[in-house]
Amino acid sequence: MTMQTATGALSVRGLCKHFGGVAALSGVSIELRPGEVQGLIGPNGSGKTTLLNMLSGYYPIDEGSIHLGNEDLTRATVQRRACAGIARTFQTPRLLPTLSALENVMLGGWRDARAGMIGAMLSSPRARAEDKLLSERALELLCGVGLAHALDERADVLRHGEQRFLEIARALAARPRFVLLDEPAGGLSGNEIASLGAVLAALKNCGIGVLLVEHHTDFVFRICDRVTAIDFGRVIVCDTPDKVRAHEDVVRVYLGA
Amino acid sequence: MSKIGTRAAADLVSRTLARGIPLFALALPFLVGNEYQLHVLTLIGVYWVLVAGLNLVVGYAGQLSVGHVGLLAIGAYTLAILTGRAGIDALMALAVAGMLGGLCGFLLGLPALRLPGFYFAMATLAFSLIVTEQLVAHSTLTGGGAGMPAPRFAAPFDTARGFYYLVVVIGLAVTWLAWNISRRMWGRGLIALRDSDVAAAAVGIPVLRLKLAVFTFSGVTAGVAGCLFASLQNYITPEAFTFELGMFFFICIIIGGRGNIIGPFAGTVVLTLLPEIAAPFAKLGNLLYSVLLLTAVLLIPKGIGSALAAWVERHRVRRHAPPVAPDLPRLTAAMSQPEPAP
Amino acid sequence: MLNTFVIGLATGALYAVVAMVFNIMYSTSKVLSLTTGHMAMLGGVFGAWMMSIPGFSAWIAFPLTLILGAVFGLLTEVIAIRRVLRVGDDHLWVLSTLALGTAVQHLVALWWGTEPKPFARLIPQDFSAGPWDQKYWLPIGLAALAAAGLVWFYRRTMLGHVFTAVAEDPFAARARGIAVERVRAMSFALAGMLGAMAGFAAGQLTFAFFALGIWLTLSGFIALATGGLGSNAGALVGGSLLGLFCAFSTYFFGAEYQQTVSVGLLLIVLLLKPAGLFGKGMVRPV
Amino acid sequence: QTSAPIRIGWMASLTGPLATAAIGIDTGVRFAVEEINAAGGIDGRKIELLTRDTAGDPNKAATFAQQLIHSDKAQIILGPVNSGEALATVPLVARTGTPNIVTGAVEELTDARKYPRTFRVINTTTQWVSAADDYVLDAMKRRKIALIGDTTGYGTVSVRTATEDLKKKGVTPVYTVLVDPNKTDLSDEIGKARAAGAEVLMPWSAATGVLARLLNARGDAGWDVPVIGHPSLMALALKQLLNKPSYWENVYGAGYAATSYDASGKLPQRTQALLDKIRPKLGGKEVGILLWWIGLGYDAVKLAEHAIRKAGSTDPAAIQKALEGTVEFKAMLSTLSYAPDQRDGFPDGGMAINIANTFKDGCFKRAPK
Amino acid sequence: MREPAAHGPDSAAHGRCGETILRVRDLVVGYGKAQVVHGVSFEVHAGEFVVLLGRNGAGKSTTLQAVSALIPKRGGKVDFLGEDLTDAKPAHIVGAGLVQVLQAHRVFHALSVEQNLMLGTWARGMRGDRCRLERIYALFPELADRRHQLAARLSGGQQQILALGAGVIAEPRLLVLDEPSAGLAPMVITRILDAVAALCRQGMAILLVEQMVEAALRLADHGYLIETGKIVGEGSAETIRHSDALRSVYLGRHATD
Numbered sequence A: 001m002t003m004q005t006a007t008g009a010l011s012v013r014g015l016c017k018h019f020g021g022v023a024a025l026s027g028v029s030i031e032l033r034p035g036e037v038q039g040l041i042g043p044n045g046s047g048k049t050t051l052l053n054m055l056s057g058y059y060p061i062d063e064g065s066i067h068l069g070n071e072d073l074t075r076a077t078v079q080r081r082a083c084a085g086i087a088r089t090f091q092t093p094r095l096l097p098t099l100s101a102l103e104n105v106m107l108g109g110w111r112d113a114r115a116g117m118i119g120a121m122l123s124s125p126r127a128r129a130e131d132k133l134l135s136e137r138a139l140e141l142l143c144g145v146g147l148a149h150a151l152d153e154r155a156d157v158l159r160h161g162e163q164r165f166l167e168i169a170r171a172l173a174a175r176p177r178f179v180l181l182d183e184p185a186g187g188l189s190g191n192e193i194a195s196l197g198a199v200l201a202a203l204k205n206c207g208i209g210v211l212l213v214e215h216h217t218d219f220v221f222r223i224c225d226r227v228t229a230i231d232f233g234r235v236i237v238c239d240t241p242d243k244v245r246a247h248e249d250v251v252r253v254y255l256g257a
Numbered sequence B: 001m002s003k004i005g006t007r008a009a010a011d012l013v014s015r016t017l018a019r020g021i022p023l024f025a026l027a028l029p030f031l032v033g034n035e036y037q038l039h040v041l042t043l044i045g046v047y048w049v050l051v052a053g054l055n056l057v058v059g060y061a062g063q064l065s066v067g068h069v070g071l072l073a074i075g076a077y078t079l080a081i082l083t084g085r086a087g088i089d090a091l092m093a094l095a096v097a098g099m100l101g102g103l104c105g106f107l108l109g110l111p112a113l114r115l116p117g118f119y120f121a122m123a124t125l126a127f128s129l130i131v132t133e134q135l136v137a138h139s140t141l142t143g144g145g146a147g148m149p150a151p152r153f154a155a156p157f158d159t160a161r162g163f164y165y166l167v168v169v170i171g172l173a174v175t176w177l178a179w180n181i182s183r184r185m186w187g188r189g190l191i192a193l194r195d196s197d198v199a200a201a202a203v204g205i206p207v208l209r210l211k212l213a214v215f216t217f218s219g220v221t222a223g224v225a226g227c228l229f230a231s232l233q234n235y236i237t238p239e240a241f242t243f244e245l246g247m248f249f250f251i252c253i254i255i256g257g258r259g260n261i262i263g264p265f266a267g268t269v270v271l272t273l274l275p276e277i278a279a280p281f282a283k284l285g286n287l288l289y290s291v292l293l294l295t296a297v298l299l300i301p302k303g304i305g306s307a308l309a310a311w312v313e314r315h316r317v318r319r320h321a322p323p324v325a326p327d328l329p330r331l332t333a334a335m336s337q338p339e340p341a342p
Numbered sequence C: 001m002l003n004t005f006v007i008g009l010a011t012g013a014l015y016a017v018v019a020m021v022f023n024i025m026y027s028t029s030k031v032l033s034l035t036t037g038h039m040a041m042l043g044g045v046f047g048a049w050m051m052s053i054p055g056f057s058a059w060i061a062f063p064l065t066l067i068l069g070a071v072f073g074l075l076t077e078v079i080a081i082r083r084v085l086r087v088g089d090d091h092l093w094v095l096s097t098l099a100l101g102t103a104v105q106h107l108v109a110l111w112w113g114t115e116p117k118p119f120a121r122l123i124p125q126d127f128s129a130g131p132w133d134q135k136y137w138l139p140i141g142l143a144a145l146a147a148a149g150l151v152w153f154y155r156r157t158m159l160g161h162v163f164t165a166v167a168e169d170p171f172a173a174r175a176r177g178i179a180v181e182r183v184r185a186m187s188f189a190l191a192g193m194l195g196a197m198a199g200f201a202a203g204q205l206t207f208a209f210f211a212l213g214i215w216l217t218l219s220g221f222i223a224l225a226t227g228g229l230g231s232n233a234g235a236l237v238g239g240s241l242l243g244l245f246c247a248f249s250t251y252f253f254g255a256e257y258q259q260t261v262s263v264g265l266l267l268i269v270l271l272l273k274p275a276g277l278f279g280k281g282m283v284r285p286v
Numbered sequence D: 001q002t003s004a005p006i007r008i009g010w011m012a013s014l015t016g017p018l019a020t021a022a023i024g025i026d027t028g029v030r031f032a033v034e035e036i037n038a039a040g041g042i043d044g045r046k047i048e049l050l051t052r053d054t055a056g057d058p059n060k061a062a063t064f065a066q067q068l069i070h071s072d073k074a075q076i077i078l079g080p081v082n083s084g085e086a087l088a089t090v091p092l093v094a095r096t097g098t099p100n101i102v103t104g105a106v107e108e109l110t111d112a113r114k115y116p117r118t119f120r121v122i123n124t125t126t127q128w129v130s131a132a133d134d135y136v137l138d139a140m141k142r143r144k145i146a147l148i149g150d151t152t153g154y155g156t157v158s159v160r161t162a163t164e165d166l167k168k169k170g171v172t173p174v175y176t177v178l179v180d181p182n183k184t185d186l187s188d189e190i191g192k193a194r195a196a197g198a199e200v201l202m203p204w205s206a207a208t209g210v211l212a213r214l215l216n217a218r219g220d221a222g223w224d225v226p227v228i229g230h231p232s233l234m235a236l237a238l239k240q241l242l243n244k245p246s247y248w249e250n251v252y253g254a255g256y257a258a259t260s261y262d263a264s265g266k267l268p269q270r271t272q273a274l275l276d277k278i279r280p281k282l283g284g285k286e287v288g289i290l291l292w293w294i295g296l297g298y299d300a301v302k303l304a305e306h307a308i309r310k311a312g313s314t315d316p317a318a319i320q321k322a323l324e325g326t327v328e329f330k331a332m333l334s335t336l337s338y339a340p341d342q343r344d345g346f347p348d349g350g351m352a353i354n355i356a357n358t359f360k361d362g363c364f365k366r367a368p369k
Numbered sequence E: 001m002r003e004p005a006a007h008g009p010d011s012a013a014h015g016r017c018g019e020t021i022l023r024v025r026d027l028v029v030g031y032g033k034a035q036v037v038h039g040v041s042f043e044v045h046a047g048e049f050v051v052l053l054g055r056n057g058a059g060k061s062t063t064l065q066a067v068s069a070l071i072p073k074r075g076g077k078v079d080f081l082g083e084d085l086t087d088a089k090p091a092h093i094v095g096a097g098l099v100q101v102l103q104a105h106r107v108f109h110a111l112s113v114e115q116n117l118m119l120g121t122w123a124r125g126m127r128g129d130r131c132r133l134e135r136i137y138a139l140f141p142e143l144a145d146r147r148h149q150l151a152a153r154l155s156g157g158q159q160q161i162l163a164l165g166a167g168v169i170a171e172p173r174l175l176v177l178d179e180p181s182a183g184l185a186p187m188v189i190t191r192i193l194d195a196v197a198a199l200c201r202q203g204m205a206i207l208l209v210e211q212m213v214e215a216a217l218r219l220a221d222h223g224y225l226i227e228t229g230k231i232v233g234e235g236s237a238e239t240i241r242h243s244d245a246l247r248s249v250y251l252g253r254h255a256t257d
């Protein structure tokens, strides 16, 4: 299978991952373009989270390659990838419980914090300016995702839904080129899902590529430009939502009658 | 309805304390009754110089170091050897002790900080045990088990009061530095390491570099503290740098509560004073001390700092949370901000 | 050489059992209680006292010592752990267990005195047995038995799984109907018992000495870290390695560098295997 | 003339390791204070004893010394007992100009120039070591010596002192070893000493456990080599730890003439007097602790009393002067003499070598010449 | 305020059959200063399938956890099978037959799948015998081939199923499920909810909290609507489905506006 790589896309070729005897991924190739929302669906245990973890660098790669544009990220560390513009959220939100929502988001902007410890220690003008910049950005992002009321709250007292949006805001604070979302709608109620959809659409308009792992199929098919379905660590199909929804294998293994 | 945000209230409290405590510290020599009290206050200051740096490692970055007593010993012997033996100026030795402490911290941290929690603690403990054993073994340099005298600083720091002011100034400086670190991005980064290394890595924090930097900084403060400690104590023996003292620094932070500065400071004050209070009970003094400690933990089981935070928390009311309502134009605007200059 | 080996193995066995005591408490509470060595110390002191002052036979003294150990374990949990764990995970237990341990040590010093005192012979045997003396093989036997028993307990018994569950997620364990507090107290009592047993079995080796606690806590720590936190087989291996290493290093280099050599072993193990010889790293980070 | 009590600060390590000696000394200290107070005090002033338990921790000792001097206004400091703590406190006390009567044996504690008001009531380590060495070389006529110490500060210092003293006398030990105080078995060390051809074992450690294990290993190995060293070799606590009572044979300790029975089984008169006085306090039966500990505490207080009486006040300078001028002060343990450049008042002749298993009422028989 | 579909605890009016096994009266719960549940009352009858619906943060989980005594109650009364369980310990409540499956797949990572399941029987004083295990494996086949795997190695959805299995194996009189469908593939959701309904038909009463409102109401007998810690609607599943209250709750308008 050959794939045309769009410029600046995040592309994965022939990714394999084994855990002991279990093959969690066997030869997955996908491509995430800037400015698209791509859905990733598949039965439980089909390897979606594993794929996300490999994209963001938590697991070493057995086989295959990952490129962002022309840059080879196959062996890059988690931090390296984060700084290269790949941000993500987690299946269960990983926030810093004792920090306020605002500080959580500021932390997302780490990539732009260049003052260094000596600078911070001496409270250099640069460190101060940077802090100001990041906190302004965080404020805008938090208001943008609809958490203007929660700026000063500790992250652990936020409701589950708020935590999800907070995590997205934190991912955005890194000025990412690609955002990987692991079940962002999990545990959200109807109107929150709608808000999530709106936020994703906004991201797309800003040219950010979004990889969306989600089991709320209605939501996925409504919001995505393309949907990839995987099963047993292999891609079944990658196409427009309508085609995927109608694909017989997808119906058989995932959607059900 | 009056509503103060956590940060606003915390800011208010910390600003008051940040102004009040230094002034109070500077005025103290005129308030205390005698030289013993000044000695204890100086001792608190010396311990605090170490604890302030260690706090970044333990309270912020969540790395459980119980071996800083080894770095303290290195600083102490630096003064005793450089100034006492080689006649180098004590302030010079202070600088060298700081650098040496930092260097040792760096060299220890480089392998040890890769270890997960408990194992890191063990590695630091191992380090401190090795240091004290070497101090005994290399007796030509360190006087071995008999120890060696430590000189005083030159005028104007050669009186109890002068030395106190030296310690206070260094203590304030270290506190200021630590405070600056803790309230900026670095502080948040450290807390991220402590609470979720997964999240920390995900936002691109270079985990090892951060840990190593603060650990080195804490090594510097430990070295400096060691130097001051030696001079304050007049005479140092390896027996002064025990496992218990290492634990002492650690528990100052633990009882103070993690992620703040004022708590560990209060912890240092309380823990240094407790044995002095229990002392007149002679044989029962040490028993009393441990019982007092235990009672303290049970009374404020969250640590002093958290008790303070809870007090701040009392002044706020949890809002009636409205639903999440994104403001898309604002979001788009925020996202299309220009990149900051590199 | 055989002699050195046996001595090393016997002290190593003592470290190993202390490491296992750490493990038992850790398995339900994620706490590394600093009273652990004191549990063994109490076993030795109390056993020695019962066999000398009231003059009980070992058959009576042993069960009574176990009961005392269990009581002290329970006390540790009730006084130093329960309240502290209820409010958060800020390592405050370091402080509470340290304080309790120190308090106990001072109490023993006041009551028992600060000189080591003898521990009676448990089995009639002449002193000329050399390496086959009971003071060596009693702790070795205990360590082997305890390790086997504990491995079996955690792998095969339901209560073992309950212990694991309680440590990992007390809230969820409670939802499953596990009386978390009671299970934790049980584990501490068990730990206290094993600790007392260690003190009793090694009494002839260590004498009944009030200051043993902190030393055993430290050595047990090192054994635990070498073997891998949470692994009882690891504790056995780590403890034995540490004991043998110390014995042979003093044999060849003298005791001046003993600490350096023994914790050097630890550092090398950790560099090669950051979670100890038998330790498990995190299974799934995300 | 004031009638305010005289405050004596007493730093003991009552609960730390090696506390037994401190407790023994404490007994003597308290007894002397009671005795003086019962007799109306010093020039009508009672003594107020301020005891601090340092638990053997030099850091604690350092702050407690300051507390005693500045806060509690102690006029004389006694102690501390352990050398590690004493090393830490002596300079501090000296700096305040407070007279200090030390009960530690390490050489470095006294220095007429650096610490002019620090006086020692006990012998120095060298005196102990030298007494033992002389006995081995002159009375036993053996020259192959195995030196054994522990790895604590005190142990290492003692072994160093012993090595130097032997060197002065032209002897190099055939085997020198330091053992960890927690080491559970010393048969390896015994084996090596034997292999090195040692004819005498010389342990310099105050840790009863180490000494007991040494004697047990020697006994179990069936090696009848004489053991001579630190006075703790003769402590009653050691006896219980021995596998067999016979293991205590052929063991000698550096002790005091004052606590040695003469050929007719009599104690020196001053010792006997103290023993008779203090026996009721200790339960009226046989005395179970080393009498020299009690005597040491007693002497320390008595020396302080003497100095104050002689000075006529508690003025530090006057006390220093009084002590410097003290010659032949008849203490229990010895006859102390100081001079303007002499802070160690204990005469060499006060030392004696005792036979360990002759313990009776805290005193011993002399070793055969 | 809109008129709720039905109100008040007088259930006879709605024709609920079977004896009442769980009766919760005026439950009040809070965290710290904040009160979150303000006097909630509801009941579950023997063999009945009850759903509790409400938006995120309405206090559903809080209510359920307080009923199971996992968090302290500030007021109210809980009766189960004629026994007053208001002040009972969680272990006692589980022993009595009220078992809760917590939100967000809380399984014990250090234990294997089978050990996790066996643990479910512990507090009920049952022996976790083969037969019971096999029944669970039949119900949730995805667990069968992973029975000896550590729970940590399961995917998010598999862990959710395991949590559910551990609840079912305890054979409770009343099974309380807090969002069991979160993170499950659509096909699996249908299967799981059907399985739950089947259990209910075999006599196990079910109290379900669910965001899949449609699916839940399709299977349930009776429903309650909760909004900011208060019951704002109650009735048979059919009534609830068409009620204004449901619409108001899920269309984002506040009942208290």
Ligand SMILES: Nc1ncnc2c1ncn2[C@@H]1O[C@H](COP(=O)(O)OP(=O)(O)OP(=O)(O)O)[C@@H](O)[C@H]1O
Binding pocket: A019, A020, A022, A023, A024, A042, A043, A044, A045, A046, A047, A048, A049, A050, A051, C283, C284, E152, E153, E154, E155, E156, E157, E158, E183
């Ligand atoms: N660390 C690991 N060790 C062993 N097996 C693993 C590990 N991580 C994942 N697996 C296995 O790999 C497979 C894929 O898991 P993954 O978490 O990627 O699934 P998923 O698609 O995200 O499923 P879900 O929708 O349920 O979250 C599963 O069978 C799982 O058991």
Ligand SMILES: Nc1ncnc2c1ncn2[C@@H]1O[C@H](COP(=O)(O)OP(=O)(O)OP(=O)(O)O)[C@@H](O)[C@H]1O
Binding pocket: A157, A158, A159, A160, A161, A187, E031, E036, E054, E055, E056, E057, E058, E059, E060, E061, E062, E063, E103
């Ligand atoms: N541990 C806690 N500490 C403080 N507040 C909490 C805590 N847990 C929940 N809350 C608050 O209590 C309220 C109700 O939460 P609860 O989890 O019961 O809601 P829910 O209806 O189950 O929502 P969800 O659908 O998100 O599970 C929320 O406002 C939440 O912020």
Ligand SMILES: [Mg+2]
Binding pocket: A048, A049, A050, A091, E155, E156, E157
């Ligand atoms: Mg997943």
Ligand SMILES: [Mg+2]
Binding pocket: E060, E061, E062, E103, E178
């Ligand atoms: Mg919920």
